[in-house]
Amino acid sequence: MYNINVNVAVVEWQTRETQNLMIFDRVGSSPTCDTIFNNLEYKSLLVIFFKFKMPFHFTFCYNKYSMMEVILAMVALSFILLFNGLYFYFKFHKALLVFQQGAYSNTRMINYIKGHYKYCSGINELCLLIPMLLVFINPNNSFLALILMFFFSYYNLRFYNLNAKRYDTKLKLNITQRVKRLIFTFVLLIVIIFGICIGILHYVGLNFLQLNFYVFLYSTLVIVTYLIFWLVILANTINIPCEKMVKNHYKTLARKKLLSMNNLEVIGITGSFGKTSTKNIVGSILQSQQPTLITPSSFNTPMGLCMTVDKDLSPFHRYFIAEMGAYRKGEIKELVDLVRPKYGIVTSVGHQHLETFKTIDNVCNTKMELIEGLPADGLGIINYDNEYIKNYKIKNNVAIKTYSLKDPSADIYATNIIYNEAGTSFDVHLDDQIYHFTTTLLGQYNIENILAAILLADHLGYSIDVIQNAVAKLKPVKNRLELKHISNDTIIIDDAFNANELGIKEAIRILGTYDKWHRILITPGLIDLGNKSQEIHQDLGKYLTKYCDTVYIVGNENQEDILAGIKKTNFELDNVKCVDNFMQAYNQAMSYSGKKVILIANDLPDKFNN
Amino acid sequence: MRQKIGVLFGGKSVEHEISIISALQAMENIDRNKYDVLPIYISKDNKFYSDVSFFNMDTFKDLNKATNPSFEVYLEKGNNNVVVKRARGNVFKKNIIAELDLLFLIVHGTNVEDGTLSGFANLFDVPVIGPSVLSGAVGQDKAVMKDILKANNINQTKYFWVYDDVDLDTVDQKINQELGGYPVILKPASLGSSVGINVVMDKASLADKLADSFAFDKKVVVEEYIEEFREVNVSLRGNYKDILVSNIEEVRKQDAILSYEDKYMNNAKRSKSSGMASLARQIPADLADNLVQEIHKMAKDAFLALNVEGLIRLDFMIVNDIVYLNEVNNIPGSLSFYLWEDDKYKYQDLINDLVDNAVKIYFDKKQKTYTIDTNVLMIKGNKNGK
Numbered sequence: 001m002y003n004i005n006v007n008v009a010v011v012e013w014q015t016r017e018t019q020n021l022m023i024f025d026r027v028g029s030s031p032t033c034d035t036i037f038n039n040l041e042y043k044s045l046l047v048i049f050f051k052f053k054m055p056f057h058f059t060f061c062y063n064k065y066s067m068m069e070v071i072l073a074m075v076a077l078s079f080i081l082l083f084n085g086l087y088f089y090f091k092f093h094k095a096l097l098v099f100q101q102g103a104y105s106n107t108r109m110i111n112y113i114k115g116h117y118k119y120c121s122g123i124n125e126l127c128l129l130i131p132m133l134l135v136f137i138n139p140n141n142s143f144l145a146l147i148l149m150f151f152f153s154y155y156n157l158r159f160y161n162l163n164a165k166r167y168d169t170k171l172k173l174n175i176t177q178r179v180k181r182l183i184f185t186f187v188l189l190i191v192i193i194f195g196i197c198i199g200i201l202h203y204v205g206l207n208f209l210q211l212n213f214y215v216f217l218y219s220t221l222v223i224v225t226y227l228i229f230w231l232v233i234l235a236n237t238i239n240i241p242c243e244k245m246v247k248n249h250y251k252t253l254a255r256k257k258l259l260s261m262n263n264l265e266v267i268g269i270t271g272s273f274g275k276t277s278t279k280n281i282v283g284s285i286l287q288s289q290q291p292t293l294i295t296p297s298s299f300n301t302p303m304g305l306c307m308t309v310d311k312d313l314s315p316f317h318r319y320f321i322a323e324m325g326a327y328r329k330g331e332i333k334e335l336v337d338l339v340r341p342k343y344g345i346v347t348s349v350g351h352q353h354l355e356t357f358k359t360i361d362n363v364c365n366t367k368m369e370l371i372e373g374l375p376a377d378g379l380g381i382i383n384y385d386n387e388y389i390k391n392y393k394i395k396n397n398v399a400i401k402t403y404s405l406k407d408p409s410a411d412i413y414a415t416n417i418i419y420n421e422a423g424t425s426f427d428v429h430l431d432d433q434i435y436h437f438t439t440t441l442l443g444q445y446n447i448e449n450i451l452a453a454i455l456l457a458d459h460l461g462y463s464i465d466v467i468q469n470a471v472a473k474l475k476p477v478k479n480r481l482e483l484k485h486i487s488n489d490t491i492i493i494d495d496a497f498n499a500n501e502l503g504i505k506e507a508i509r510i511l512g513t514y515d516k517w518h519r520i521l522i523t524p525g526l527i528d529l530g531n532k533s534q535e536i537h538q539d540l541g542k543y544l545t546k547y548c549d550t551v552y553i554v555g556n557e558n559q560e561d562i563l564a565g566i567k568k569t570n571f572e573l574d575n576v577k578c579v580d581n582f583m584q585a586y587n588q589a590m591s592y593s594g595k596k597v598i599l600i601a602n603d604l605p606d607k608f609n610n
Numbered sequence: 611m612r613q614k615i616g617v618l619f620g621g622k623s624v625e626h627e628i629s630i631i632s633a634l635q636a637m638e639n640i641d642r643n644k645y646d647v648l649p650i651y652i653s654k655d656n657k658f659y660s661d662v663s664f665f666n667m668d669t670f671k672d673l674n675k676a677t678n679p680s681f682e683v684y685l686e687k688g689n690n691n692v693v694v695k696r697a698r699g700n701v702f703k704k705n706i707i708a709e710l711d712l713l714f715l716i717v718h719g720t721n722v723e724d725g726t727l728s729g730f731a732n733l734f735d736v737p738v739i740g741p742s743v744l745s746g747a748v749g750q751d752k753a754v755m756k757d758i759l760k761a762n763n764i765n766q767t768k769y770f771w772v773y774d775d776v777d778l779d780t781v782d783q784k785i786n787q788e789l790g791g792y793p794v795i796l797k798p799a800s801l802g803s804s805v806g807i808n809v810v811m812d813k814a815s816l817a818d819k820l821a822d823s824f825a826f827d828k829k830v831v832v833e834e835y836i837e838e839f840r841e842v843n844v845s846l847r848g849n850y851k852d853i854l855v856s857n858i859e860e861v862r863k864q865d866a867i868l869s870y871e872d873k874y875m876n877n878a879k880r881s882k883s884s885g886m887a888s889l890a891r892q893i894p895a896d897l898a899d900n901l902v903q904e905i906h907k908m909a910k911d912a913f914l915a916l917n918v919e920g921l922i923r924l925d926f927m928i929v930n931d932i933v934y935l936n937e938v939n940n941i942p943g944s945l946s947f948y949l950w951e952d953d954k955y956k957y958q959d960l961i962n963d964l965v966d967n968a969v970k971i972y973f974d975k976k977q978k979t980y981t982i983d984t985n986v987l988m989i990k991g992n993k994n995g996k
Binding site for chain 2: 316
């Protein structure tokens, strides 16, 4: 057992030199420290301050201390605590951010930790335990320990900052009520951990006057910091019942409000991709006729819908268009039970979120929960071009209408699709009639989505004139094949929100049509593809060589696979550039002189880069 | 669920009582199968009160009865509605009285009808039946309104307007030069109805009459006085895309000009909640087709020029088959329902249509802001821009 009387000595050593010498002699091995402490008659504030705040020995062997040395040690210690504190904060913030982006799913979080082991719980953090061990073995090592601690904690922070800079955060942490509850539980956990730790230390006979007490306390802090990501998962798990209650409360409120609106008709839209575009197209058409509420950008979860209903739905709304997203089986059904749509559109079934869905059948079954949840007087609208949807056996008897780009057996289909500078024009075949449509939107899938919207608007009784007019006025969705004329010789096709294989291929194909321009592609590839990732990216690599002149591959997650794909062709490898982040690629692409089209394909998800 | 309409009436205006009459009349005629109604009375010192007794005219015979402190309320913005709360709530009374989905403004005159109340109502971001801020403000100031109508080539009698620091000789000079001499009629710029309106027969009485008119406003419009004319009124409703025109009425003249008393008091005394409706009138007016056509055209032009959203009543003068636009009423007395009424179309239908129109205008506006484009260059140099 050691004591901390050194501090006392420092204060008083000039006046009580003899005694001090005695204390120094005994440092590290004095069983009588407490006695000495009590005998000394300095109970001044300063002493008390030192007594509590300075847990460490600043002595080595039998040297005397100058005031300078003590101050230096104090400063070092403050820095160490500052570094540790900052590090703790940054890491906790990051953990919350990752968690929020992963829709508070423990599985996603664990996957993230697995994928970014060094970043989330790097072994380097535990280096801080080494100086603790040194002090534990021999308190005379404290000065060395201090230097090591300073170095390690600084290194940790620096390492973190370097990473944080490299993995530029695009989305900010949104302090929602849920995050607040999570923080609360987390803090509670930390308090409990430290409580238990102090309890144990007391039990084994260490108290706050002893150096080792602080050694163990600090070690606990190091370990807690190391485990922050896991502790957040634990806190989230603890919060599950509470979150369920909160969720149910909001659901009941939303359901009550929806039930009270007898004029309202709800339209549900789901699909692996294309649901947001379809939502906006249907929304624009209906909005031009009747008060229509559309769920905002990506509010496609139960809570998102509840919030929209609660905040934005007014009794004057005639239509409510609810986008429905799902990561798991049963999630669409949950949404259908919540808002009870009368009309449903399933745009597509694809490889999205296979990590959580496991099989494509699961995806299909889940999406079709929307159609199967419609009432008998409703209408289901499905994409006939999608093999999975076409082959699916619908298990209820709601009326179904189908749309297709090419299949004349569908209820509505399009021919004569022509892309031009202004956008797209096409002929629509509906009820044995042909109608000509134009739109500024690009891309085949947008035509598909427009077909779905026409079917619905037609069913709701709006005349073709009205629909044609509304379709001509459609505006591209932000970041979804959005054409931006930056200058006379620069066009950006912003497709940053696109995150699926077919979508990215379509975007690249459209890029290819600008054959008189220099065609530049910026992409990091796709996410959440499960074990298909390698195959899809190699295929993508091969595919893009037909349509691009220069390719920027952002990040290294899919870099190898895409490169492997490109290498299978005779594409000039000089025109393939691998960069760390999006801005790098963007700046390089913009510096190209001459006429250029830049396609930004899926640069968004922060978690992707990190 | 029935939608809840809050009817706002009263206010710090000389036409306070008329507004009460119009409002009570409207509330009697709101379709209760579709809507719940909450009367919100604005006192002469701009405090808000609400109580069930406000459906009854007797409450307002003594205004102290209506301004009982326990009736006082305030309005608060909710999610897509206006929350009406008791100002002096206690533990035994529920504090929230109602959540209104729509506001219905039935106020007359300066301080309320001039866009003030419209602006206040717009802050709640719910559909509002009433003039837009712009049309309210323009319509309430005769000088500005006439200038705008003039700019849009809508036929009016000769006029000019002056501030109250003008000297008498200048006015006299202008009368001779611009209006071609006496007699003239003086109208305070910002007052509706007939308060403060004076006819000046010669220069001798000009000073006196001018002072009288300036008692009501700092601006006075001086118009040529036309003694013999037919007065016809027409009401319009809808929005700029779709304007509907009512029947045309002819007002039978009783005095040199319609005095305040003629217009409201006599009739109000006679029957409960009658107001403008029972003024001596002929509907539809007996007019030649070409005149009807011209009135329709002028009315629609004025509707667009004045940026009207919703309902308006326009008063015309006809002199020797020439039509002049004389006055604009953004919230006409009795909502000029009598101009719309026929065997099938009742006051109730008019209010239903006004609600639909307000909802339509509200959502059209919302869509405009909703589709605004953000800066495409945001990605440049802004790492958080997305």
